[in-house]
Amino acid sequence: MGYEDEIKAGSAKHAPPADLVGKFQYGTAGFRMKAKDLDAVVYRVGLLAALRSKKLNGQTVGVMITASHNPPEDNGVKLVDPMGEMLESSWEAYATSLANADSDQQLVDWYNNLAKNLRINLDAPAKVIYARDTRASGSRLVGCLQDALSATGAQYTDFKLATTPQLHYYVRCTNTKGTQDEYGEPTEKGYYEKLGAAFKQAMEHHKTSGGLVVDCANGVGGPKLRELVKYLPTAAEGGIDIKIVNDDVHKPDTLNSSCGADYVKVNQRAPPSSKAGANDRCCSLDGDADRIVFYFLDEKNTFRLLDGDRIATLAASFIGDLARQAGLGDKLNVGVVQTAYANGAATMYVENNLKLPVICTPTGVKHLHHAATRFDVGVYFEANGHGTVVFSPSALKTIHTCQPESPAQADALSTLGALTDLINQTVGDALSDMLLVEVILAHKHYRCADWLSSYTDLPNRLLKVEVPDRNQFQTQEGTAERKLAQPQRIQDEIDKMVAKFSNGRSFARASGTENAVRVYAEANTRAEADDLAANVAAIVK
Numbered sequence: 001m002g003y004e005d006e007i008k009a010g011s012a013k014h015a016p017p018a019d020l021v022g023k024f025q026y027g028t029a030g031f032r033m034k035a036k037d038l039d040a041v042v043y044r045v046g047l048l049a050a051l052r053s054k055k056l057n058g059q060t061v062g063v064m065i066t067a068s069h070n071p072p073e074d075n076g077v078k079l080v081d082p083m084g085e086m087l088e089s090s091w092e093a094y095a096t097s098l099a100n101a102d103s104d105q106q107l108v109d110w111y112n113n114l115a116k117n118l119r120i121n122l123d124a125p126a127k128v129i130y131a132r133d134t135r136a137s138g139s140r141l142v143g144c145l146q147d148a149l150s151a152t153g154a155q156y157t158d159f160k161l162a163t164t165p166q167l168h169y170y171v172r173c174t175n176t177k178g179t180q181d182e183y184g185e186p187t188e189k190g191y192y193e194k195l196g197a198a199f200k201q202a203m204e205h206h207k208t209s210g211g212l213v214v215d216c217a218n219g220v221g222g223p224k225l226r227e228l229v230k231y232l233p234t235a236a237e238g239g240i241d242i243k244i245v246n247d248d249v250h251k252p253d254t255l256n257s258s259c260g261a262d263y264v265k266v267n268q269r270a271p272p273s274s275k276a277g278a279n280d281r282c283c284s285l286d287g288d289a290d291r292i293v294f295y296f297l298d299e300k301n302t303f304r305l306l307d308g309d310r311i312a313t314l315a316a317s318f319i320g321d322l323a324r325q326a327g328l329g330d331k332l333n334v335g336v337v338q339t340a341y342a343n344g345a346a347t348m349y350v351e352n353n354l355k356l357p358v359i360c361t362p363t364g365v366k367h368l369h370h371a372a373t374r375f376d377v378g379v380y381f382e383a384n385g386h387g388t389v390v391f392s393p394s395a396l397k398t399i400h401t402c403q404p405e406s407p408a409q410a411d412a413l414s415t416l417g418a419l420t421d422l423i424n425q426t427v428g429d430a431l432s433d434m435l436l437v438e439v440i441l442a443h444k445h446y447r448c449a450d451w452l453s454s455y456t457d458l459p460n461r462l463l464k465v466e467v468p469d470r471n472q473f474q475t476q477e478g479t480a481e482r483k484l485a486q487p488q489r490i491q492d493e494i495d496k497m498v499a500k501f502s503n504g505r506s507f508a509r510a511s512g513t514e515n516a517v518r519v520y521a522e523a524n525t526r527a528e529a530d531d532l533a534a535n536v537a538a539i540v541k
């Protein structure tokens, strides 16, 4: 059978639900929906993965099957480019068009058209690697993917269960192996060894204090963290005393249910199952372990959240200090990238106290990541806990070739060097970020309360508004989603409403992952923030 017949045969096996054809959309995090509707989409993403790899001369492309923090019955699929970054944005439209082909023949035609328009040699080799989270639907969807890869003659490797950031890591390692940019061993063991060794180096002469309770959202982060722990120094050796909770991956319904980073961030409370006492350091991962938030109960038993903004400010301040201590203060420009959801107080703290530049981008890791690469050291985090730090090639060179002039400089350089390995440079990684935070807290002799005290958050509220068609809500270019271009009437009304609140800030944007509009509001007091959010939600509705 020729490839066209193979593609058609596979497509016939994985037909899309008729009522959804024309509606599939490669969004902020790829395709995401009820898992039962996803077979055809995954099959077609497999075709595109093969095309992408062929286009890139057989470099390895990744496919991750996950729906992250969404409910257990959902699933999703996204592509990872060769350096472990998100799929190049012009290709998102190709993914959308293949997903919406309304017959097997049309799918083949569009596949051929893409190859022709993009000048892809269909005889070129293709290499694809993939993994999935713990969702029950994952293995069935992997079957759909494999059918597509077989039909296109792609070589493929199944990394089975992995966190999303692990897959990004595997992709980059595979493509850089044997080059001067070698990123690590493309194996699970290689990932743990790299993080373990970097953590050990960064913790030289330092000790963590108190334990850390890690809520794994009953997702893939649980078993992976259990493995990682084997590569870390024990608590007695100065490592972290980690207590893992919510790591049941055998009851699929428990995934992200009343636990995990999204639950904690959205509800601004600890998981109801939490037994943590006052000042116990806690953190929560999401279902695919690319997001993390920290929290604790203060002396008055009040819940205190340390979200992505807090991790960004902590990391930026620490790295800025290290660069100065290493004598590289004027050689490394450190900057912070946030989205419109960053608390206004965090932005002011970075600009006024840390004296570092801040860039604001639209939501979605690809935007933040891209902007972060404009700095020598770019710290990017979404408030929801997704983020990382990227070091430019020249920053890496500076750090690794600098000759220290004092023991203090040598120490700072060694820690900085360790961070470049500890931090997953490909994408936000909850496990890597968790270790980063632990290192910083140990170096600064901080408890959570000290970390929290660096600035005071402005009271804020995030609401979700169900709307008939989210696509009617278009943001204005260049405003990083803080203003709507369409419907203009709604933006005008929001502006008028915000003007009634002192220090008020509010915006509405269409979600990239659900058919809803999100409303964010910030104001001087809790009551005003709630009031502003409710009023803006009413305008949007």
Ligand code: 16G
Binding pocket: 028, 029, 068, 363, 364, 365, 366, 382, 384, 386, 510, 511, 512, 513, 514, 518
């Ligand atoms: C996706 C994004 C996440 C973003 C979220 C916003 C990636 C890998 N993930 O999960 O960064 O915060 O979407 O969701 O880019 P929303 O568009 O529904 O608000």
Ligand code: ZN
Binding pocket: 068, 069, 164, 286, 287, 288, 289, 290, 291
């Ligand atoms: Zn996630």
